Amino acid sequence: MTHDGKKLTGLVAATFTPLTPKGEVNLSVIGQYIDFLVEKQGVRKIFVNGTTGESLSLSVDERKQLAEAWCQKGKGKLEDVIVHVGCSSLKDSQELARHAVEAGADGIAVISPTFFKPPNAASLRLFLQEVAAAAPALPFYYYHIPSMTGVHLLALDVVEGIEKVIPSFRGLKFSGSDLLDFGQCVSCSPGHWTHLYGMDEQLLAALAMGADGAVGSTYNYMGSTMNKVLCAFDKGDLEQARKLQFQMQEIILFAIKQGFNLAMNKQLMSEMSGISLGPPRLPLIPCDVTKAQVVVQKMYSVLGEQQ
């Protein structure tokens, strides 16, 4: 559910954080970025300061500036702005959760702390509960991304009984490949929770398993194709949905062979949108532009000019 009571569904772009060439947050291109998503990709929902947004490499103050800018510039253009407020420090997460309310976010999401890892699902739930309590009126989502957090608890165990302790709990962003865990989360959840899948290359499988939508990085520049997958799936046209998902897989696999990572992904968005998003922040290092351009060529050759 979003802030206005509607369940959050459909395609959500996990935004990149624009930086200047010197590595400072660059708020000046956010308006242009939103226009590109809305007008060229048909994407009107965003997930800010997540993995793609390099949140854990940003200061609390930078995350606040970004949350404010995305919410302000998105007014009247975007339907939902979900702000990720997860940090290793509970206090920082709570501060960001309170700030998200002031900024006008439609919901907040939280990952597991990653350095001192929760020893079990109950302790992670307690952490989430303490963050959610700082912004009790905002829809709250658990962001499950074991490949990045190194926390390999089952999402199913984390969300068990969660609404009793987090009344604002409204679902999961599941960025993992374990469709057994994902399917059981869907199967055991009440109907008002949303299940947003986060591995773009296999969204179709998750849709079959009951996903309500998706959050991902590639929807920044291949959102229009994935919107067609959702549309074909809704109409029951599996042949068309598969054809388009396979095309996206071909591109992502090609990119992986070229060394796909956040730096390349960010450069792909700069190339596709014409908006300079700058380098990633250290410790990540910029991607060789010619490598990104090879992937862009592949994208055009597989998808035509539809992007």
Ligand SMILES: CC(=O)N[C@@H]([C@@H](O)[C@H](O)[C@H](O)CO)[C@@H](O)CC(=O)C(=O)O
């Ligand atoms: C590990 C990672 O970055 N996963 C991406 C995917 O969109 C991923 O880039 C895509 O599936 C290509 O592998 C998202 O799940 C991340 C995300 O939604 C976020 O930025 O919060």
